[in-house]
Amino acid sequence: MAVTDEAIEKIRGMIVSGALRPGDRLPKESVLAGELGLSRSSLREAVRALSLVRVLDVRQGDGTYVTSLDPRLLLEALGSVVELQRDGAVLDYLAVRRILEPAATALAGSRIGRDELDALQARLESLGGDSAVEQLVEADLEFHRRTNAACGNPVLRSLLDALAAPATRARVWRGLAREHAVGRALDEHRQILAALRDGDAEAARSWSTVHLAGVERRLRSTP
Known part of the structure:
Protein backbone atom coordinates (compact mmCIF):
# COMPACT_ATOMS: atom_id res chain seq x y z
CA MET A 1 0.00 0.00 0.00
CA ASP A 70 -23.87 14.30 4.52
CA PRO A 71 -24.55 11.91 1.60
CA ARG A 72 -25.29 14.77 -0.78
CA LEU A 73 -21.95 16.39 0.05
CA LEU A 74 -19.94 13.18 -0.30
CA LEU A 75 -21.60 12.12 -3.54
CA GLU A 76 -20.87 15.42 -5.30
CA ALA A 77 -17.57 13.93 -6.43
CA LEU A 78 -19.46 11.16 -8.23
CA GLY A 79 -21.31 13.81 -10.25
CA SER A 80 -18.00 15.15 -11.52
CA VAL A 81 -16.93 11.64 -12.50
CA VAL A 82 -20.17 11.04 -14.42
CA GLU A 83 -19.72 14.27 -16.39
CA LEU A 84 -16.30 13.06 -17.56
CA GLN A 85 -17.57 9.76 -18.94
CA ARG A 86 -17.93 9.00 -22.63
CA ASP A 87 -19.52 6.39 -24.87
CA GLY A 88 -20.11 3.02 -23.20
CA ALA A 89 -19.36 4.22 -19.69
CA VAL A 90 -22.18 6.79 -19.96
CA LEU A 91 -24.60 3.97 -20.73
CA ASP A 92 -23.37 2.03 -17.70
CA TYR A 93 -24.16 4.96 -15.42
CA LEU A 94 -27.53 5.43 -17.12
CA ALA A 95 -28.32 1.74 -16.53
CA VAL A 96 -27.75 2.31 -12.81
CA ARG A 97 -30.07 5.30 -12.94
CA ARG A 98 -32.68 3.21 -14.77
CA ILE A 99 -32.60 0.67 -11.94
CA LEU A 100 -32.80 3.18 -9.08
CA GLU A 101 -34.89 6.11 -10.28
CA PRO A 102 -38.19 4.28 -10.88
CA ALA A 103 -38.02 3.15 -7.23
CA ALA A 104 -37.45 6.73 -6.10
CA THR A 105 -40.33 7.92 -8.28
CA ALA A 106 -42.62 5.29 -6.77
CA LEU A 107 -41.65 6.40 -3.25
CA ALA A 108 -42.39 10.00 -4.21
CA GLY A 109 -45.94 8.99 -5.11
CA SER A 110 -47.05 9.06 -1.47
CA ARG A 111 -44.84 11.94 -0.37
CA ILE A 112 -44.66 14.70 -2.96
CA GLY A 113 -46.71 17.77 -2.11
CA ARG A 114 -49.36 19.51 -4.18
CA ASP A 115 -47.29 22.70 -4.47
CA GLU A 116 -44.39 20.72 -5.94
CA LEU A 117 -46.72 18.99 -8.38
CA ASP A 118 -48.24 22.30 -9.46
CA ALA A 119 -44.78 23.81 -9.97
CA LEU A 120 -43.69 20.84 -12.09
CA GLN A 121 -46.87 21.00 -14.15
CA ALA A 122 -46.44 24.71 -14.80
CA ARG A 123 -42.86 24.10 -15.92
CA LEU A 124 -43.89 21.31 -18.30
CA GLU A 125 -46.72 23.41 -19.72
CA SER A 126 -44.23 26.14 -20.60
CA LEU A 127 -42.34 23.76 -22.90
CA GLY A 128 -43.09 22.52 -26.37
CA GLY A 129 -41.56 20.84 -29.38
CA ASP A 130 -39.90 24.11 -30.42
CA SER A 131 -38.27 24.83 -27.05
CA ALA A 132 -34.52 25.39 -27.05
CA VAL A 133 -32.37 22.44 -26.01
CA GLU A 134 -31.01 24.45 -23.08
CA GLN A 135 -34.54 25.01 -21.76
CA LEU A 136 -35.39 21.33 -22.15
CA VAL A 137 -32.26 20.19 -20.33
CA GLU A 138 -32.86 22.63 -17.47
CA ALA A 139 -36.50 21.57 -17.13
CA ASP A 140 -35.57 17.88 -17.33
CA LEU A 141 -33.00 18.23 -14.56
CA GLU A 142 -35.45 20.17 -12.40
CA PHE A 143 -38.24 17.63 -12.95
CA HIS A 144 -36.17 14.63 -11.93
CA ARG A 145 -34.41 16.38 -9.05
CA ARG A 146 -37.72 17.49 -7.55
CA THR A 147 -39.36 14.09 -7.88
CA ASN A 148 -36.27 12.35 -6.49
CA ALA A 149 -36.16 14.83 -3.61
CA ALA A 150 -39.62 13.64 -2.59
CA CYS A 151 -38.59 9.98 -2.27
CA GLY A 152 -37.83 10.38 1.44
CA ASN A 153 -34.43 8.66 1.25
CA PRO A 154 -31.53 11.15 1.34
CA VAL A 155 -28.97 8.59 0.17
CA LEU A 156 -31.05 7.53 -2.83
CA ARG A 157 -31.80 11.16 -3.64
CA SER A 158 -28.13 12.15 -3.43
CA LEU A 159 -27.00 9.22 -5.55
CA LEU A 160 -29.51 10.06 -8.27
CA ASP A 161 -28.54 13.74 -8.17
CA ALA A 162 -24.93 12.67 -8.69
CA LEU A 163 -25.94 10.53 -11.67
CA ALA A 164 -27.73 13.50 -13.27
CA ALA A 165 -25.22 14.43 -15.96
CA PRO A 166 -26.29 17.63 -17.76
CA ALA A 167 -23.93 16.99 -20.69
CA THR A 168 -25.46 13.56 -21.32
CA ARG A 169 -28.98 14.96 -21.09
CA ALA A 170 -28.12 17.69 -23.58
CA ARG A 171 -27.01 14.97 -25.99
CA VAL A 172 -30.33 13.16 -25.50
CA TRP A 173 -32.46 16.25 -26.05
CA ARG A 174 -30.49 17.27 -29.14
CA GLY A 175 -31.19 13.81 -30.54
CA LEU A 176 -34.89 14.16 -29.72
CA ALA A 177 -35.02 17.52 -31.48
CA ARG A 178 -33.46 15.98 -34.61
CA GLU A 179 -36.00 13.15 -34.49
CA HIS A 180 -38.90 15.56 -33.86
CA ALA A 181 -39.62 13.48 -30.76
CA VAL A 182 -39.46 16.18 -28.08
CA GLY A 183 -43.24 16.11 -27.69
CA ARG A 184 -43.20 12.39 -26.96
CA ALA A 185 -40.54 12.76 -24.28
CA LEU A 186 -42.42 15.63 -22.66
CA ASP A 187 -45.56 13.49 -22.66
CA GLU A 188 -43.65 10.80 -20.75
CA HIS A 189 -42.88 13.42 -18.11
CA ARG A 190 -46.56 14.37 -18.00
CA GLN A 191 -47.56 10.75 -17.50
CA ILE A 192 -45.14 10.45 -14.57
CA LEU A 193 -46.56 13.65 -13.14
CA ALA A 194 -50.16 12.44 -13.56
CA ALA A 195 -49.35 9.20 -11.72
CA LEU A 196 -47.72 11.18 -8.90
CA ARG A 197 -50.74 13.45 -8.68
CA ASP A 198 -52.98 10.38 -8.41
CA GLY A 199 -50.73 8.93 -5.73
CA ASP A 200 -50.33 5.82 -7.90
CA ALA A 201 -46.86 4.59 -6.99
CA GLU A 202 -46.82 1.66 -9.40
CA ALA A 203 -47.96 3.76 -12.35
CA ALA A 204 -45.28 6.33 -11.48
CA ARG A 205 -42.69 3.54 -11.36
CA SER A 206 -43.84 2.15 -14.71
CA TRP A 207 -43.81 5.48 -16.53
CA SER A 208 -40.41 6.32 -15.07
CA THR A 209 -39.09 2.98 -16.36
CA VAL A 210 -40.57 3.62 -19.81
CA HIS A 211 -39.05 7.09 -19.92
CA LEU A 212 -35.56 6.05 -18.82
CA ALA A 213 -35.53 3.00 -21.08
CA GLY A 214 -36.33 5.35 -23.97
CA VAL A 215 -33.51 7.68 -22.96
CA GLU A 216 -31.09 4.75 -22.91
CA ARG A 217 -32.30 3.52 -26.29
CA ARG A 218 -31.89 6.97 -27.85
CA LEU A 219 -28.39 7.32 -26.42
CA ARG A 220 -27.39 3.95 -27.84
CA SER A 221 -28.61 4.98 -31.28
CA THR A 222 -27.24 8.54 -31.24
CA PRO A 223 -23.67 8.95 -32.54
Missing part, protein backbone atom coordinates in the same frame (compact mmCIF):
# COMPACT_ATOMS: atom_id res chain seq x y z
CA ALA A 2 1.36 3.44 -0.92
CA VAL A 3 2.27 5.70 1.98
CA THR A 4 -0.44 8.24 1.08
CA ASP A 5 -3.06 5.49 0.79
CA GLU A 6 -2.03 4.23 4.22
CA ALA A 7 -2.44 7.74 5.62
CA ILE A 8 -5.88 8.05 4.05
CA GLU A 9 -6.97 4.73 5.54
CA LYS A 10 -5.75 5.71 9.00
CA ILE A 11 -7.72 8.98 8.96
CA ARG A 12 -10.78 7.16 7.63
CA GLY A 13 -10.34 4.62 10.38
CA MET A 14 -10.47 7.38 12.98
CA ILE A 15 -13.74 8.63 11.49
CA VAL A 16 -15.29 5.16 11.24
CA SER A 17 -14.31 4.32 14.83
CA GLY A 18 -15.80 7.57 16.11
CA ALA A 19 -12.47 8.98 17.24
CA LEU A 20 -13.24 11.82 14.83
CA ARG A 21 -16.85 12.85 14.39
CA PRO A 22 -18.61 15.17 11.92
CA GLY A 23 -17.59 18.73 12.70
CA ASP A 24 -14.52 17.74 14.74
CA ARG A 25 -11.27 19.56 14.21
CA LEU A 26 -8.26 17.38 13.49
CA PRO A 27 -5.29 17.62 15.86
CA LYS A 28 -2.38 19.74 14.73
CA GLU A 29 -0.45 18.24 11.85
CA SER A 30 2.64 17.44 13.93
CA VAL A 31 0.57 15.81 16.67
CA LEU A 32 -1.62 13.76 14.33
CA ALA A 33 1.35 12.61 12.26
CA GLY A 34 3.02 11.37 15.43
CA GLU A 35 -0.12 9.61 16.68
CA LEU A 36 -0.58 7.80 13.37
CA GLY A 37 3.08 7.05 12.76
CA LEU A 38 3.13 9.05 9.53
CA SER A 39 5.40 11.64 8.00
CA ARG A 40 3.95 15.12 7.85
CA SER A 41 4.22 15.11 4.05
CA SER A 42 2.19 11.89 3.67
CA LEU A 43 -0.38 13.19 6.15
CA ARG A 44 -0.62 16.42 4.18
CA GLU A 45 -1.25 14.49 0.95
CA ALA A 46 -3.91 12.37 2.66
CA VAL A 47 -5.68 15.46 3.97
CA ARG A 48 -5.59 16.99 0.50
CA ALA A 49 -7.10 13.84 -1.04
CA LEU A 50 -9.85 13.57 1.57
CA SER A 51 -10.71 17.24 1.16
CA LEU A 52 -11.26 16.68 -2.58
CA VAL A 53 -13.94 14.10 -1.84
CA ARG A 54 -15.46 16.36 0.83
CA VAL A 55 -14.60 14.20 3.83
CA LEU A 56 -12.35 16.91 5.27
CA ASP A 57 -12.66 20.68 5.10
CA VAL A 58 -9.37 22.59 5.16
CA ARG A 59 -9.93 26.11 6.50
CA GLN A 60 -6.95 28.36 5.97
CA GLY A 61 -5.78 29.88 9.23
CA ASP A 62 -8.24 27.83 11.27
CA GLY A 63 -7.47 24.14 10.83
CA THR A 64 -8.87 21.01 9.21
CA TYR A 65 -12.31 19.70 10.11
CA VAL A 66 -14.35 16.61 9.41
CA THR A 67 -17.29 17.69 7.24
CA SER A 68 -20.92 16.88 8.01
CA LEU A 69 -20.44 13.66 5.98
